[in-house]
Amino acid sequence: MSGYEQFAYLYDELMSDAPYDQWVKFVKDVLGKFSSHEGTSHLLDLACGTGELSIRFAQEGFKVTGIDLSEDMLAVAQAKAVDAGVHIPFYQQDMAALDGLDQFDVIGIFCDSLNYLKTEKDVISTFSHVFQFLKEGGIFLFDVHSLYKINDIFIGQTFAQNEEDVSYIWNSFPGEYPNSVEHDLSFFVLDEKTQKYDRFDELHFQRTFSIEHYSKWLTEAGFTVMEIGADFKHEPPQIKSERIFFVAKK
Template sequence: MSYKQFAYLYDELMSEAPYDEWVRFVKEKLVSYSSLNDSSPTEPLRILDLACGTGELSVRFAKEEFQVIGVDLSEDMLMVAKKKADTEGLAIPFYQQDMVELEGLGQFDVIGIFCDSLNYLKSEQQVRDTFSRAAAHLQQGGLLIFDVHSLYKVNEVFLEQTYAFSDDPISYIWNSFPGDDPNSVEHELSFFVLDEKTGKYDRIDELHYQRTYSVEQYSGWLEEAGFKLLEVNADFEHIAPQADSERIFYIAEKK
């Protein structure tokens, strides 16, 4: 999947995303597992924002005095991210890599895969490989924190739904359909973007695929990759998932 055109529309689509909630959640987990803060309190914690997209969370973490590196597969997403960091006067390194093949970035205290980015991987093996590469980039005792769509959200909330948004510069229609694989969904998006020079709207079509798995599957793959699963939470709260929870958070420690 390419984000070439979508990169420049992504922030509009995600304008109401609760980015501050992700930051709050991560900071609260770091307090809960305070061993990361005990070793060298004068040094900022190193966090890898994996699948960082347009850098909204990278910038926020940097403002919270984390030492941040952002990684994404899309060159266009990274261009948007770098522009944001430069505008804020933040020296955040950004690298173009596939998280399935992550390499050469050193050791981190925390790796985050946020905004259901892991759900864009198309196979079980890609998820397992990502966990393995994340473990290789974490110091012993470091944390992997990620969130994914629940089975409930993919199979009952998304499927056969249509979402629409209309505004002067950008409007869109978003249709969701069952994917070919179990617990998967295809998002068909059509954007209508105003060309200020001509006064006409350009149409941009995107097809996005997402797939999720059960708590038991994710937990088993984390164990295989060398992690100890610490918690499974739901919907930005420190509570166990319920039948209708939509976003599942995993907090795992490298053994």
């Protein structure tokens, strides 16, 4: 799985327009529809990144634990949680090899983070570990890029942003696996002391699978698939849907 290094400290600025409120609403809607749990829900935010969603869930009354593979992301998340006045324990672990955790009412992998797993084996292992640490009747949610988004929107495209403090050039090209993409990122960050721009480069990998594959692996892990939607809607995905949402129950 690709790690975030310097990118971790720019992530929030670059993702300032991400629809975080829609993720929170989606989770609350799903729990209202499918969860039989009463009281404060214990939520595990897997691949929590800089903690943006973890903090929002905590502010909504969830008891939250955050896990990420990136030490840099977790450092940012911890500082933000302190600033926000919420208590969230953060741990560095690989989502495909979770260990030593409590049982949770809800486990989520948001913001297409599951797409950073390279192989079927890693995805299957993640589902198995999530099942292990989810309470009976608990809800597992995740969203992934669709095949359409990987192959028709990302691959072969260049994205760019030119701001005063931070600029980037983002080239996407086919990865080594089917339905995978490699994002070649070059960032230019203003050093306020020298008033010169520092450049750094990172390579990020993402891979997705068909809806049928994800559904099969969830079922094999022991889950019941409750809903498959797209683009924050509780409606079946269409050919050009970009983000696929899965809701499964233990």
